[in-house]
Amino acid sequence: MMGGNGPLFVQARASAIRRLSEEVWDVLIIGGGITGAGIALDAVSRGMKTAVIDMQDFAAGTSSRSTKLVHGGLRYLRQFRVGMVAEVGRERAIVYGNAPHVTVPIKMLLPIYRDGSFGKFGIPGVAAGLWLYDRLAGVRRKERRRMLDARETLRREPLLREAGLSGSGMYVEYRTDDARLTIEVVKKAVTLGAVALNHVKAVELLYSATRRLAGVAAEDRISGERFDIRAQQVVNAAGPWVDDIRMLDRSRQGKTIRLTKGVHLVFDQGRFPLRHAVYFEAPDGRMMFAIPRNGKTYIGTTDTDFAGDPAEPGVTMEDRHVLVEAANAMFPSLQLTIGDVEAEWSGVRPLIDEAGKSPSEISRKDELFRSPSGLITIAGGKLTGYRKMAEKVTDLLVREASRHGSASWGSCVTRTLTLSGGDFGDEAHFPAYVHKMMNVGVSLGLTERTASALVHRYGSNVQEVFRHLEREVTESQRHGLPMDLYASLQYGLEKEMVVLPSDFLVRRTGMALFDIHAARAHYRGIIRVMADAFGWTEAQSKAQESEMAKLLGLR
Numbered sequence: 001m002m003g004g005n006g007p008l009f010v011q012a013r014a015s016a017i018r019r020l021s022e023e024v025w026d027v028l029i030i031g032g033g034i035t036g037a038g039i040a041l042d043a044v045s046r047g048m049k050t051a052v053i054d055m056q057d058f059a060a061g062t063s064s065r066s067t068k069l070v071h072g073g074l075r076y077l078r079q080f081r082v083g084m085v086a087e088v089g090r091e092r093a094i095v096y097g098n099a100p101h102v103t104v105p106i107k108m109l110l111p112i113y114r115d116g117s118f119g120k121f122g123i124p125g126v127a128a129g130l131w132l133y134d135r136l137a138g139v140r141r142k143e144r145r146r147m148l149d150a151r152e153t154l155r156r157e158p159l160l161r162e163a164g165l166s167g168s169g170m171y172v173e174y175r176t177d178d179a180r181l182t183i184e185v186v187k188k189a190v191t192l193g194a195v196a197l198n199h200v201k202a203v204e205l206l207y208s209a210t211r212r213l214a215g216v217a218a219e220d221r222i223s224g225e226r227f228d229i230r231a232q233q234v235v236n237a238a239g240p241w242v243d244d245i246r247m248l249d250r251s252r253q254g255k256t257i258r259l260t261k262g263v264h265l266v267f268d269q270g271r272f273p274l275r276h277a278v279y280f281e282a283p284d285g286r287m288m289f290a291i292p293r294n295g296k297t298y299i300g301t302t303d304t305d306f307a308g309d310p311a312e313p314g315v316t317m318e319d320r321h322v323l324v325e326a327a328n329a330m331f332p333s334l335q336l337t338i339g340d341v342e343a344e345w346s347g348v349r350p351l352i353d354e355a356g357k358s359p360s361e362i363s364r365k366d367e368l369f370r371s372p373s374g375l376i377t378i379a380g381g382k383l384t385g386y387r388k389m390a391e392k393v394t395d396l397l398v399r400e401a402s403r404h405g406s407a408s409w410g411s412c413v414t415r416t417l418t419l420s421g422g423d424f425g426d427e428a429h430f431p432a433y434v435h436k437m438m439n440v441g442v443s444l445g446l447t448e449r450t451a452s453a454l455v456h457r458y459g460s461n462v463q464e465v466f467r468h469l470e471r472e473v474t475e476s477q478r479h480g481l482p483m484d485l486y487a488s489l490q491y492g493l494e495k496e497m498v499v500l501p502s503d504f505l506v507r508r509t510g511m512a513l514f515d516i517h518a519a520r521a522h523y524r525g526i527i528r529v530m531a532d533a534f535g536w537t538e539a540q541s542k543a544q545e546s547e548m549a550k551l552l553g554l555r
């Protein structure tokens with residue numbers, strides 16, 4: 001699709017492909033969602049020669065389609081899995097500490113209704129449960145739960161149903177941007193020497209004469225070019241597609257993956273003016289989230305078995321009805337309709353099948369499989385546990401390498417490894433850093449709000465984004481784009497491997513989900529800039545325009 005003599009960015013991609021095909025890698029990871037990205041970072045930071053490919057964009061699978069929470073594991077407490085609560089709580093603190101610009105603690109209300117399933121425990125019962133959770137998960141003192149009576153609960157969130165409300169528990173969850181968390185992990189891995197390439201698909205597996213896995217045959221889905229990638233070890237981190245890769249390896253035996261679909265809907269705050277994040281029980285007894293975010297409110301999720309193409313799980317009218325009804329039951333004064341939905345997304349959970357269980361009962365735990373050919377598959381899991389999963393996989397890679405007499409590698413260092421964009425000191429320094437950089441942004445002509453949004457999105461990398469502001473004001477005017485958008489796009493092209501407009505609009509900026517009007521206003525300008533950057537023909541630009549118009553609900 002990409003053609004002509006597109007300059008720098010095309011050359012950068014071509015040279016990455018050349019390296020992938022000419023060198024032999026200690027490890028090749030199939031899949032650049034949070035799981036594959038985490039493994040790439042762990043492996044390269046122990047000194048392994050590491051490559052990671054994704055057949056779509058990084059995080060375009062499940063890792064940009066979650067509820068966007070780095071959970072503390074409250075769900076596991078309900079299942080009395082005490083050890084899991086402790087591990088997840090510890091991991092949450094690490095994920096936050098390594099990149100406080102991507103993850104923010106937010107207060108969450110858990111309303112207790114006399115007719116709901118928490119009602120039977122009463123306020124003292126829920127208080128005791130949350131107390132236990134705080135201790136097990138090692139929640140910091142200032143973030144520990146508070147119990148509120150009905151009056152105080154309604155003062156904090158007046159939209160909540162009043163009838164039957166006996167009070168609430170207020171605890172802290174960590175809100176993140178799943179796609180940006182993934183890209184910050186990928187970028188850090190690249191900084192340490194990994195080669196990471198999006199839009200490259202593993203189409204076949206390659207074996208030695210003794211049927212040991214030796215690499216993959218890959219296809220660049222942008223140019224159509226085919227090439228081989230040779231590697232000592234191959235990891236299958238293909239999320240919902242892990243069984244497809246195991247089929248290629250003829251090792252899809254034993255436990256298999258079960259896909260369940262989850263949908264989220266986005267409303268403007270003007271229509272759904274939620275002040276406080278709420279974790280609530282839907283009429284069918286399932287737990288759902290309603291979360292305010294940058295002038296919008298999103299709710300989710302559904303949980304239904306899924307059998308179609310995981311790349312396009314889609315949203316049905318039934319999905320929308322379920323969520324709108326759940327929102328209206330909990331926030332009855334709103335009387336939302338499907339017509340109020342501004343944007344939506346759906347994703348599929350790659351869960352390890354447990355026969356006889358309903359979608360929401362299946363455990364979210366991760367598991368590792370090693371096939372006779374040496375293919376290492378990691379399946380299941382959550383965003384929250386990505387670092388720990390990566391540690392387990394990389395430990396196995398290290399053991400396997402030493403068994404085969406290859407080099408010996410060290411132990412995991414990611415616990416304290418700052419992600420890309422996190423170089424401003426620890427989380428306590430972030431507010432002062434935001435303030436300082438906001439002033440820099442304002443001095444370059446941005447409003448305080450825009451400057452602050454950029455610092456929150458890019459962390460310490462905002463300095464590079466600002467450099468584009470200094471240099472390229474007239475260019476942004478030429479393309480009719482706001483300065484901040486143009487600078488973000490240039491940074492995305494240079495440092496975040498933006499290849500297609502949706503990479504930028506959906507996953508690098510989240511505009512298609514949380515700022516749909518700006519996305520609709522500017523997608524053509526964005527495509528013009530990208531056409532210049534990649535040397536697209538008129539026909540190629542038109543094809544991209546029509547793709548984007550569809551994605552943004554304009555067609």
Ligand SMILES: Cc1cc2nc3c(=O)[nH]c(=O)nc-3n(C[C@H](O)[C@H](O)[C@H](O)COP(=O)(O)OP(=O)(O)OC[C@H]3O[C@@H](n4cnc5c(N)ncnc54)[C@H](O)[C@@H]3O)c2cc1C
Pocket residue numbers: 030031032033034035036053054055056057058059060061062063064065066067068069070071200201202203237238239240241260261262263301346347348349350380381382383384385
């Ligand atoms: C609705 C929903 C809500 C969720 N909410 C949360 C939450 O709030 N908090 C939380 O912690 N977790 C949550 N999760 C779970 C979490 O999102 C997933 O566990 C996680 O994103 C899975 O990441 P992954 O990297 O394993 O898979 P993916 O992100 O799907 O990555 C796999 C990648 O492999 C690539 N790939 C596949 N085949 C090939 C091939 N042949 N060649 C090259 N590349 C290939 C795909 O393109 C894809 O990008 C949620 C999940 C869903 C569906």
